Amino acid sequence: MSAHPGQAPGDGGRTKTTFASLAAHKAAGEPIVMVTAYDYPSAQIADAAGVDMVLVGDSAAMTVLGYDSTIPVTVDEMLMLTAAVRRGLSTPLLVADLPFGSYETSDEQAVATAMRFVKEAGADAVKIERGGSSVDRARALVAAGIPVMGHVGLTPQTAATIGGYRSQGRTASDALAIRDSAAALQEAGCFAIVFEAIPTPATDAIMPHLEIPVIGIGAGPGTDGQVLVFHDLLGIYDGHAARFVKRYAELRAPMVEAVAAYAADVRERRYPEPRHEYGMPEDQVAHLTQLLSDY
Template structure:
């Protein structure tokens, strides 16, 4: 029996069609090849190799320390695991802010070296100019407004944004400016649902929410959050669909106990040499 044909790679046109049809877009983060394969087989539409890897994979306390080379390594691993979903690479802090030339050069690396379909950058302000430059270079851009982790310190920490009328208006203006600059998709994070609803009405491009309510065109969650891989508190918007940390802890604990008790490895986990070869080996050793 032949293997099933690989799913057709999705396009930006497919995302636009989903938006027009009211069909929700499913996006997850992933940081390695096994996770990418699971995302592929689960049928998600988009995979983001987020700079959240700094915290979920590399053990940092924020997204800021992760480097371009680290992000490229992780993104290449994910690329090798994907066929159908669109791959988005997160440009890390310090890799695009200084100039249009730097932004384009970094984005080109993510496309050429890691096979990204789109790149993501954070905030409005001068980032709007960087988005315009990258899009003009022929690379699709995902904008990101609301809680932008790369600038969490200046935002007062990891907390919801746009909770006053003035702050919400500024956020909406940033989103519209990013769309006008050529962004193909927008991520909106940790924003009141009422603000999101008003924003989505004013945008033509697909909007992916994370902690921004149900009025977006799609949703994204961090891999380790939705699978329950990490311990400790999570953001209000996180729903854990599994407890893989608990399952892993139990499994490794069982393994450790069996090794210490001698129950593992059992005969069924052990390779055997044919009796005649063992006899011959013993004779050869004895003759030395």
């Protein structure tokens, strides 16, 4: 399965990202840009910025749905968000996270869930976490014609079992285990892999052993691309920011100020102003007044 072919209208002449173009980026040493999006407006912003891939991450559980972890988010919630993002994109490849509990039980469960994201929400690919049994799930998904992105290192869905939200691969043996998981996911047919919170020396040592694009988040500059959470890089989310987060703007404060200014204007009757009002012909005003006087 390939990404939607061709060139979208209003995309400034950019061509759509495909799985082949991602491989070409890696071969040419051209960094791949990925960002999360969770709704139509954020998708439009990512699209206009010219990113290569958009991930509807299960991080939406915390950034937009208010959960305290990624665990509670449901398939239906993720489907709604993914469909909204799909409508806002023209050129980026769209990847959707399969939420916790939606693919681990069996190959059949994984395929059924992923099919919904492709058919109902328009995802170009899905992402699953970990090695181990997830390698079998990835192989089954690829066999069913569904492109898969892997995810190793810090895997938030199972953070409790790996010591919490902390970097992974800090010892040689642990780094080798990450390499083995990544290689297994590659062998299973994944088109790319996310490396999260992995020490830079470990990443640099593993990279020569992989042929598919590696997208880093807290894994150093040596990966084939980078991904950040939309709300983190724009300074919107007020929760804990990981060490690897770089804020390119601080939008939360001016957003709060704008809403507070609106609230003050309403309470002081400064809004709406005459320029915000709709008028009515004077004869119709007089006629309406007459009609109302009869009540």
